[in-house]
Amino acid sequence: MEVILLENIDKLGSRGQMVKVADGYGRNFLLPKKMAVAATPQNRKWVEQQRVRFLKLEAKEKADAADLSTLLEDVSVSVIRKAGDKGNLFGSVTSIDIAEKLLAQGYHIDKRKISLSGPIKVLGEYTVPIKLHRDVTATVKVLVEPDEETKAKLKAAAEAQARTDAKAEAKATAAAKETSTEQVPSAEVPETATEAEEENA
Numbered sequence: 001m002e003v004i005l006l007e008n009i010d011k012l013g014s015r016g017q018m019v020k021v022a023d024g025y026g027r028n029f030l031l032p033k034k035m036a037v038a039a040t041p042q043n044r045k046w047v048e049q050q051r052v053r054f055l056k057l058e059a060k061e062k063a064d065a066a067d068l069s070t071l072l073e074d075v076s077v078s079v080i081r082k083a084g085d086k087g088n089l090f091g092s093v094t095s096i097d098i099a100e101k102l103l104a105q106g107y108h109i110d111k112r113k114i115s116l117s118g119p120i121k122v123l124g125e126y127t128v129p130i131k132l133h134r135d136v137t138a139t140v141k142v143l144v145e146p147d148e149e150t151k152a153k154l155k156a157a158a159e160a161q162a163r164t165d166a167k168a169e170a171k172a173t174a175a176a177k178e179t180s181t182e183q184v185p186s187a188e189v190p191e192t193a194t195e196a197e198e199e200n201a
Helices: 023-030 041-072 095-104 148-181 191-200
Strands: 002-005 018-020 036-038 076-081 088-093 120-122 124-133 136-146
Touching (some): 002 023, 023 036, 041 124, 041 136, 076 088, 120 136
Parallel strands (some): 076 136
Antiparallel strands (some): 002 036, 088 120
């Protein structure tokens, strides 16, 4: 079926554009959510009349997105998770988690705008893109940090590794010292030198 979009929809089209969509998608999703209207002659005429208003709305949305992008430049969110000895999370961090943390800081961002290529599954620092508008993408810093239990585990693992490294280093130093103190055989004295010494005596 053909519909006229009333909203900008990623990978489909922009507001005021007429597009073809699957019947089920149009009737069960776009039309009920008022994201589009059926492409009837009457609706086409109405969209033409609304074109200037759509352009102004588009310009405002883009400007608002650019302002929000500037604000988000210095924003970072921290997510506490339980993890294993090697930093692998028990579970993951998703766009919903990030959206909730941003909301707690006063930024209402739709989780669908948070462009995670996949759930975060390892402790660390991540730069996550947020598509605020089709022409404006912001980034936020996401810190995935260990809970207290995990911190204790990681500390113990690091200390054990440090002890192992220290032992290996001590062993290598001892081996090097042993090699350097081995007796080096004295060079044979040339015959001519010996004769010269006898003459001087």
